[in-house]
Amino acid sequence: MTTAAPAVKPVPFMLTALEQGDIDAATAVLRSGMLRSASQCAALELKFAELSGARHAMTCANGTCALQLAYEPLFEPGDEVLVPAWSYIATASMLVARGCKPIFVDAIEATGQIDLADAARRVTPRTRGIAATHMYGCPVDIGATQALAAEHGLRVVYDAAQAHLSTYNGKGIGEFGDAVTYSFYATKNLGTGEGGLISCNDDKLARDIQLLRSHGESEKYLHERVGYNYRMNDITGAIGLSRLGRLARETKARQEAAVRYGEILAKVPGFVPLEITAGATSAYHLYTVRLDLGVLKTTREQVMKDLGALGVPTALHYPRSLPQQPAFARFLERQGAWPVAERLARTVMSLPMHHGLTEEHFATIEHGVRAVASRYGG
Numbered sequence: 001m002t003t004a005a006p007a008v009k010p011v012p013f014m015l016t017a018l019e020q021g022d023i024d025a026a027t028a029v030l031r032s033g034m035l036r037s038a039s040q041c042a043a044l045e046l047k048f049a050e051l052s053g054a055r056h057a058m059t060c061a062n063g064t065c066a067l068q069l070a071y072e073p074l075f076e077p078g079d080e081v082l083v084p085a086w087s088y089i090a091t092a093s094m095l096v097a098r099g100c101k102p103i104f105v106d107a108i109e110a111t112g113q114i115d116l117a118d119a120a121r122r123v124t125p126r127t128r129g130i131a132a133t134h135m136y137g138c139p140v141d142i143g144a145t146q147a148l149a150a151e152h153g154l155r156v157v158y159d160a161a162q163a164h165l166s167t168y169n170g171k172g173i174g175e176f177g178d179a180v181t182y183s184f185y186a187t188k189n190l191g192t193g194e195g196g197l198i199s200c201n202d203d204k205l206a207r208d209i210q211l212l213r214s215h216g217e218s219e220k221y222l223h224e225r226v227g228y229n230y231r232m233n234d235i236t237g238a239i240g241l242s243r244l245g246r247l248a249r250e251t252k253a254r255q256e257a258a259v260r261y262g263e264i265l266a267k268v269p270g271f272v273p274l275e276i277t278a279g280a281t282s283a284y285h286l287y288t289v290r291l292d293l294g295v296l297k298t299t300r301e302q303v304m305k306d307l308g309a310l311g312v313p314t315a316l317h318y319p320r321s322l323p324q325q326p327a328f329a330r331f332l333e334r335q336g337a338w339p340v341a342e343r344l345a346r347t348v349m350s351l352p353m354h355h356g357l358t359e360e361h362f363a364t365i366e367h368g369v370r371a372v373a374s375r376y377g378g
């Protein structure tokens, strides 16, 4: 079978390749025989805490475990916890794993972030916390989140799985809230394959999380409480530490790419970039736009298909809001509606974003979006 050569060289949607230094760091651990969580994980924790503005950082197996380890000491079964209707499933599903009731909060259309005014309307006497996701790498309105939490005595966990090294009011996001969780999944800005981390600023909470992470063990074979094995290993730690050394540079490259996108899309009707929260800098894990289907007289699927044929791959983050997921159906009674999140699920689309985008890539992207916009009336 022969396949026709593509008309244009496609722009890579993401860039996950390791560099030789990462491979050397992992190989050194393999050679040492010290494969369990040891010096590399400890060094990653120290460096990550320093770079994100947190006092404590604890590595763990993945971003889902990170949420579970943060939620368990802060929330009790039966608590109501406000959570974005517009997020990845783990932010809410790990609340359910804790026995909490997720109270879904609608999004802000312009940013895709949790709407704190809607959150305030959904507070009840049973509300104990807010679990807010820094979507696409951009911090939520942390000022409004902390103010709502202070007003009602709520605990705050920020899900920063997509937002490594982002900032709010000039500070690292690790400075805010009770705990911040991260994912090091292969495609994340700091990808180690699988991996995660929780940061916090409270000594007791840090100890609780460390105990929970490793079977509640405070001395060898002395188990103070029931816990899990959610530890990272040192091969993963070494890759993470090596990659962390260049993450600030790579994040800056993503931010510069976002500026280029802004220049290009300002001249293309129908493609509306998501806005950044006031006072925040985004880590641009993803570059997501809203399609104005009143301007582009076609479907999102057609736009994606045509862009793909022009060498511009796209993806959906996400095709459904969380309340639209069957997994949460039993929690929705008397919760009202989430019209913005559902509209985002119908209209968003992510374009290529990574630290290796070149002017050649942007020429392909600009040509693609302009061609599609003029084809469909934009």
Ligand SMILES: Cc1ncc(COP(=O)(O)O)c(C=O)c1O
Residues within 6 Å of the ligand: 062, 063, 064, 065, 087, 088, 090, 091, 133, 159, 161, 162, 182, 183, 184, 185, 194, 195, 196
């Ligand atoms: C917002 C958000 N939260 C949590 C997670 C879960 O992280 P992990 O895949 O490492 O378990 C992800 C990963 O996709 C995510 O994007």
